[in-house]
Amino acid sequence: MIQKQTSMVFSPYMAIYDVVVPKDNMLRKINELIDFSFVLEELRDNYCLHNGRNAVDPIRMFKYLLLKTIHDLSDVDIVERSRYDMSFKYFLGMAPEDPVIDPSSLTKFRKLRLKDINLLDMLIHKTVEIAIEKEIIKNKTIIVDATHTKARYNHKTPKEILMDQSKGLRKVIYSIDEEMKNKFPSKTTTDVLQDEITYCQKLIEVVETEERITQYPKVKEQLNLLKETVSDDIEQLRISKDQDAKIGHKSADSSFFGYKTHIAMSEERIITAATITTGEKTDGKELKALIEKSTAAGMVIETVIGDTAYSEKGNIEYSEENNIKLVAKLNPSVTQGFRKKEEEFQFNKDAGMYVCKAGHLAIRKARQGKKDVATNQTDTYYFDIEKCKICPLKEGCYKEGAKSKTYSVSIKSNEHTEQATFQESEYFKEKSKERYKIEAKNSELKHRHGYDVAKSSGLLGMELQGAMAIFTVNLKRILKLMA
Known part of the structure; x- marks a missing residue:
């Protein structure tokens, strides 16, 4: 109590x-x-x-x-x-x-x-409240972006996770005393997880008896990481990979297995809102939530700055309805107007391809129709048919026996005339220059506060990690601006 x-x-x-x-x-x-x-x-x-x-x-x-x-x-x-x-x-x-x-x-x-x-919103609201009270936040602009975090339990098997950590411990010990090899237990020769767990427990016991070795900080850190995995996460290891994490795409050629944190930040570099999703979610769909959360935290918003992922038709309409200037460049592949199965296929702006609801990325695209006549052209995206054949979500999406799976999108740039005109204004061009600030904030979260890899498994664990990391960087920023 x-x-x-x-x-x-x-x-x-x-x-x-x-x-x-x-x-x-x-x-x-x-x-x-x-x-x-x-x-x-x-x-x-x-x-x-x-x-x-x-x-x-x-x-x-x-x-x-x-x-x-x-x-x-x-x-x-x-x-x-x-x-x-x-x-x-x-x-x-x-x-x-x-x-x-x-x-x-x-x-x-x-x-x-x-x-x-709801620790994430609670801690962000608290820091924004302090920043407004101290008159640190003065502008009425937010910058939006998303950063990815790799799952702690990646595509590796539980045995591979333990093998990597035990190898890291042995490596730092050998750099101090190679003779320790003779004292360590024999490595496992089976693929049984319990055997690897037993090996790690024996390894930990041997290392802890060597006081001269455990006095080294680099040994102590590796030892504690292995102990924490074996003791706290033994149940999760048996479950294998993170059940909530999903595959996301950073570009057409690279992907990650984990989560996305969608962030809104003031021009003073105070994070005003965040949502955390699985890795396959698209950035643009989170804009409304980021604006509403920022407003709930006390922000008055007149302008939103983002990349092309946020310039889809729904976001343009939402911004106009709420008298917000959306400083995000149009992309023909994103701003399609009305298209079929919008919820089943989402555009990944980093890869430049569509992703199906199963998380599979299109492998190529082709433009069809009369050249230079946007209303008559379509972009057709082709998916890997071998993946479609064994996909658990293929019902209603893939027809048995089909030799290809495609998704076509009509290009209707005429529906975005006002946004295209705004895009050429001096205000738009000047505000666009502020977008780099949020990329630096993402880098700070990853490289100074361990946000590049999840500390635990599951979406709830990721939300806790995000809440504490964002609370930390906001407090540090407030102190810096006050000084």
Whole structure:
């Protein structure tokens, strides 16, 4: 259970923080910037207020997850660092002499306490509220884009996942002491998952007995990652690959297995809204949700900036209805007007091809009709017939015995005359120059906060990771602009 009021920390050593945690420390600034009591209010219903043992303060648990995102460390490593890092203890609201939590508590907190909480919208709304209050957001423009995250459990088998992690651990150990080869257990020779799990458990036992080796940070990090996979994710390993992740396409020649995060960001580089979908979803379909979520967070929107994926007919109409200027270049393959089976075939702007509802990308296209007469021309997209023959969704889509599967789209550029005219204006051209900002934000999420690969499996796990990562980059941006 949790106490009805969070207790104050009394310790004769609290003054140490004034000495060892400087005024310009980022964690001190975050503590001063935001009142984290909103976390307690949101999670209260997921705790018992009257029975059971006292739980660790939910605010402290939330802050552990925030620290984990800021520093991109495992549960074990973030807890270990909070044992001796005074800035961590200060941020967590602990006395210098207080003991740290058991790392397994973070797993329970994620699975039990954060369930049924729309953490993504809640944390974005909180940072946007602060940015507006501090008069950081001044413009009425948002920039939209999507970034992809690879699934943690890719197309590899569970055994291959464990083999890769154990190999990484052995590799860093051999760089220190090659003689350790003689102490390690024999590698498995079967394809049985349980044998590989047993091997990894024995390997972990041997490494942990070698104190001189485990003192090296690079060994400790690899060891903790392997332990976390074997202990926390053993059930998921048996299930095999991520059941929610889907194949998406970055270009006509490259694909990924995972998720997409669709982001709206102010010109001041504060993320104002986000939606997280499986990898095969198209960018343009999320525009309405991004605008509505940004508005709900407190944004006043007059202009939206995006790439060609957002210039489809429905988005142009929605923008006009809501008096929003849509700065997104027209693409004949995207802005088709009325076409058949719109929900079954979606355009992938990166690959320049259509994707069917099963996630299969067209392999080529051909334009038909009279040249230079747009209303009479069609683009015909051809799909891999061998995939269609064995597709579980082929009923009503593929006819048995057919030698080809195609999807044709009429080009009706005349329906977009106003948008084409707006596209040539100086306002459109100037605003288009701002789009690079969101690409830099996507890069920051991936390369500084581990957003290139999912930390866990499933869409819910991805939403939690997205919520914490976006909350982190927004807080850092607010602090930077305030300074």
